[in-house]
Amino acid sequence: MPLESNARIVRELAGRGYNAEREAVTLLANEPDPATAIDAAVDKAPDDALRITADHVRAVTKNRSRDSAEVSDRSTRSGDNSTGTDVSTDRSPVETGGSPSESDRAGGTGRSQTSGAERRSETPRSGNSPASHSPSDSAQREISVGNDMTGHSTGTGEYADFVRTFRDRYERLSKLLRGRVNHRPAEAIADMPGGSDAAMIGLVNDVRSTKSGHWLVELEDTTGTFPALIMKDKGLADVVDEILLDECLAVEGTLADDSGILFADSLHFPDVPRTHQTGAADRHVQAALISDVHVGSDEFMADAWSRFTDWLHTPEAEPVEYILLAGDMVEGVGVYPNQDEELEIVDIYEQYEVFAEHLKEVPGDTEIVMIPGNHDAVRLAEPQPGFNDEIRKIMDVHDAQIVSNPATVTVEGVDVLMYHGVSLDEVIAELPEEKASYDEPHKAMYQLLKKRHVAPQFGGHTRVAPEERDYLVIEDVPDVFHTGHVHKLGWGKYHNVLAVNSGCWQAQTDFQKSVNIDPDAGYAPILDLDTLDMTVRKFT
Structure with missing residues (x-):
């Protein structure tokens, strides 16, 4: 059976229970008789191997090359000059940039950019033509995983477990906000005199609109809850409609005369710093x-x-x-x-x-x-x-x-x-x-x-x-x-x-x-x- 492409070589190996390194596939594709080379490589691989490597292929093709050289030498002396061929039919897909346009969804190749998205590169960068993988390339690979909780689950579903989860959420997210506002705990704000400037960090316990078209946001921290009123004429409406229950917020404002509510002047999300530097x-x-x-x-x-x-x-x-x-x-x-x-x-x-x-x-x-x-x-x-x-x-x-x-x-x-x-x-x-x-x-x-x-x-x-x-x-x-x-x-x-x-x-x-x-x-x-x-x- 002739195997004229890398793709068919991969499928042949997959059908036999193996995946393969790219270099191994390339070596097999370059063989005059890929089918025979695959048989030899599979036979050469250890019984417990799951992957055909370049070394497995080289081991058999080296022997085959030596045998072929001897046959070729004999054939030359007898006048046989036949040679094998290698045919590659790899296909490249359509390349698109941005979110798909209607023509993309219909099977076209149109390109469109989503609003708010930074213009992305649509073609491979010049000067970076791919080179073959080498052992040094593989040696440069580095991958690590953080925040993996597999095998570390401790929750039993009891009420105390949920309290621990939300307390941890509050403590870690509030740290991101404490440098931006001079916050006080809910119980301390309740004891402050009316007219005082105040700020609170808490999880959103409730959000509702009033009959007058204002918004009442109730925040909860580890000491209690306190309400904040966001006036419709404060210019915060565009922020209010982003608030979700249970998220962590900071609210700054002024206490009412009776100290029972905080009139909000500003809202702060934990957010990502605009100065974030990427790796x-x-x-x-x-x-x-x-x-x-x-x-x-x-x-x-x-x-x-x-x-x-x-x-x-x-x-x-x-x-x-x-x-x-x-x-x-x-x-x-x-x-x-x-x-x-x-x-x-x-x-x-x-x-x-x-x-x-x-x-x-x-x-x-x-x-x-x-x-x-x-x-x-x-x-x-x-x-x-x-x-x-x-x-x-x-x-x-x-x-x-x-x-x-x-x-x-x-x-x-x-x-x-x-x-x-x-x-x-x-x-x-x-x-x-x-x-x-x-x-x-x-x-x-x-x-x-x-x-x-x-x-x-x-x-x-x-x-x-x-x-x-x-x-x-x-x-x-x-x-x-x-x-x-x-x-x-x-x-x-x-x-x-x-x-x-x-x-x-x-x-x-x-x-x-x-x-x-x-x-x-x-x-x-x-x-x-x-x-x-x-x-x-x-x-x-």
């Missing part, structure tokens, strides 16, 4: 930011995924040494009503087995980090721990790092906050459309950065598990904020933090039609870790 890799290296693969759904776009993995084996993609996958590897079972009618695979373990087969198509020397999502086989309450040992064993062929949702992944000096994104539904439902919408999901992400918490509102769509600490607090400012979940593509910068929602690999389901979700499927944002420039590639 960068010291070499040209890239990471693919993807999410929501949904293997097991009858709408999983296997062809688009294959085009993506085919491209990863081309010279153009050699700088892509990392893949960061933000949840929903599989479609899951029983996630929404009548989901079984839209499943191609009805067994959750089989879904992960098939996902692992598709993962084999990714170059074996690619570093992969993944977090779970709400369709995955973990608890729904956030933070979500990484998969259990049984599911990890199913996916061990690629040796991916599987960490909790959320988690901070530092890749060669660039801090990437990975969060699946369930709370984006809540933010989009609660805030005005111009500040948060499904068509521009990165704007909803800006709000989470502003609040320094990935799921500030408790008791709504987002389930929160009580732990000794609140793992959902964004204590350290990331360089990149990567989410999924909403199946929409969008990106932009907020105070120098790149926010990316990476779309999905699932075509529109009947359920999505019923809730008016038109997914952006088959896109792969490719991030330059040395510059934080980003190119979005389309594989549909």
